[in-house]
Amino acid sequence: MANTTLTPHINGRPSAIVDTMTDSTPSILDRAGLDRDHATRLISEALDGADDGELYLEYAQSEGLVFDNGRLKSASYDTNQGFGLRAVSEEAAGYAHSGEISEPAIQRAADAVQAVKSGHSGSYASPPQGTNQSLYGDESPLGDPSFADKVKLLEGIDAYARGKDDRVRQVTASLAGSYKVVEILRGDGKLVRDVRPLVRVGVNVVVGDGERQESGSHGMGGREGFSRFVVEESWQSAVDEAVRQALVNLSAVPAPAGTFDVVLGPGWPGILLHEAIGHGLEGDFNRKKESAFAGLMGERVAAPGVTVVDDGTIPDRRGSLTVDDEGTPTSSTMLIEDGILVGYMQDRQNARLMGMQPTGNGRRESYAHIPMPRMTNTIMRSGESDPAEILASVKDGIYAVSFGGGQVDITSGKFVFSCTEAYKIENGVIGPAIKGAMLIGNGPDALTRVKMIGNDMQLDPGIGTCGKNGQGVPVGVGQPTLRIDQITVGGTATA
Numbered sequence: 001m002a003n004t005t006l007t008p009h010i011n012g013r014p015s016a017i018v019d020t021m022t023d024s025t026p027s028i029l030d031r032a033g034l035d036r037d038h039a040t041r042l043i044s045e046a047l048d049g050a051d052d053g054e055l056y057l058e059y060a061q062s063e064g065l066v067f068d069n070g071r072l073k074s075a076s077y078d079t080n081q082g083f084g085l086r087a088v089s090e091e092a093a094g095y096a097h098s099g100e101i102s103e104p105a106i107q108r109a110a111d112a113v114q115a116v117k118s119g120h121s122g123s124y125a126s127p128p129q130g131t132n133q134s135l136y137g138d139e140s141p142l143g144d145p146s147f148a149d150k151v152k153l154l155e156g157i158d159a160y161a162r163g164k165d166d167r168v169r170q171v172t173a174s175l176a177g178s179y180k181v182v183e184i185l186r187g188d189g190k191l192v193r194d195v196r197p198l199v200r201v202g203v204n205v206v207v208g209d210g211e212r213q214e215s216g217s218h219g220m221g222g223r224e225g226f227s228r229f230v231v232e233e234s235w236q237s238a239v240d241e242a243v244r245q246a247l248v249n250l251s252a253v254p255a256p257a258g259t260f261d262v263v264l265g266p267g268w269p270g271i272l273l274h275e276a277i278g279h280g281l282e283g284d285f286n287r288k289k290e291s292a293f294a295g296l297m298g299e300r301v302a303a304p305g306v307t308v309v310d311d312g313t314i315p316d317r318r319g320s321l322t323v324d325d326e327g328t329p330t331s332s333t334m335l336i337e338d339g340i341l342v343g344y345m346q347d348r349q350n351a352r353l354m355g356m357q358p359t360g361n362g363r364r365e366s367y368a369h370i371p372m373p374r375m376t377n378t379i380m381r382s383g384e385s386d387p388a389e390i391l392a393s394v395k396d397g398i399y400a401v402s403f404g405g406g407q408v409d410i411t412s413g414k415f416v417f418s419c420t421e422a423y424k425i426e427n428g429v430i431g432p433a434i435k436g437a438m439l440i441g442n443g444p445d446a447l448t449r450v451k452m453i454g455n456d457m458q459l460d461p462g463i464g465t466c467g468k469n470g471q472g473v474p475v476g477v478g479q480p481t482l483r484i485d486q487i488t489v490g491g492t493a494t495a
Helices: 036-046 103-116 149-164 231-251 270-281 285-286 346-352 387-392 443-448
Strands: 052-068 071-089 091-100 168-185 191-209 212-222 258-264 308-311 333-339 377-380 396-408 415-427 429-435 438-442 450-453 464-468 471-479 482-490
Touching: 036 052, 036 071, 036 103, 036 168, 052 149, 052 346, 071 103, 071 149, 071 285, 091 103, 149 168, 149 191, 149 231, 168 443, 212 231, 212 415, 231 415, 270 285, 270 308, 270 377, 270 396, 270 415, 270 438, 270 443, 270 464, 270 471, 387 429, 415 443, 438 443, 438 450, 443 450
Parallel strands: 258 396, 377 471
Antiparallel strands: 052 071, 052 168, 071 091, 168 191, 191 212, 258 482, 308 333, 308 377, 396 415, 415 429, 415 438, 438 482, 450 482, 464 471
């Protein structure tokens, strides 16, 4: 794999993973009363003759609270565990899973996945290279603050938002946390373990003036506990941002339709990069030649200066993983370097079939799902332009600050994204806020239309979830301010 590097982070945290059990959480194998050596022999027999495969074990706890319309609307707590057993044979994969972790259940799964070999006799792949670095702590976020204090916090968010402006009509605040323990046991006896915390705080505000209503939202989170987000300064800042965005939209005028030079703000607008470009750089789509980028390795696919990486090694970030769901350490994977396509995101199976190296991008939603190449934190690196200079360079255009939903076709690269906060640019000056703006284009084509790249790269606040083939996984995005010329904008303004 060209230009794929592993970026170590020496952060003084406990050693993660690689055949060690240094955290206080009990082993899933021990919890289920399974002997590791016996389980290894069972898996080894099941994977004999396969090209690759593993037993993936998972123990997860999750909690969610939603405060809406002045009251606690819902509160949930869930504990879940199970395993998935995979056998890989060339392009085929057999997968069996169960919520019961026991020797009989694993034996039944082993009998099922062996069918994928169907006479194939492969050479079992070498295990992933290990690491002793952890990118996040191993403490559960579910017990601190207490449930009562979390409810009190949500009440405070509601009261603070309603006190910001008398036009605030509805407030929805939420807290979500999870704690997942993962163990990956291979047929060669290699055991990899990871303990993964994850939290998210969200605020949505609806404001109104007469019959008109508009909304604004802000969220934050990461692979850590709640402590950084529940301090007053932090959650009040989130509320302030949600109310500000809602009030901006309340005064917005209908968006014009046509072709415009578009300036994308830094940070969360990188979701357009993630969807319109990132998925097309995942290994499976390129191996099957379903991506608009298939067959273009080493060729120019973007304007000079455009450099895109997928980096799963950033401490505490929502999309980061110490190891992926196959046990491979994540990496900082160069995808596009100065406009040239230099790499893809790979899991183990697709990397082997393409003659490349795994990049630590083999991810799955849970034990009930098979792994596939997925993004972690997908980022466009900073350029040299001052953001103010970029805005001043546009005579008649659109400034898109935040995005909502979007759709992309992987094969063609065509995308449609809705703006949740956007403005007209008139003679280099930010003009009135606009509503109903839709950006319409083609991802590979848009990359060639990048004219200016800001020096202000920001990461998103920690709120992203990516969907692919029915599986959702937490991800991050980031980018600097960008100018992209001649993008089609679908608007709501009447002639």
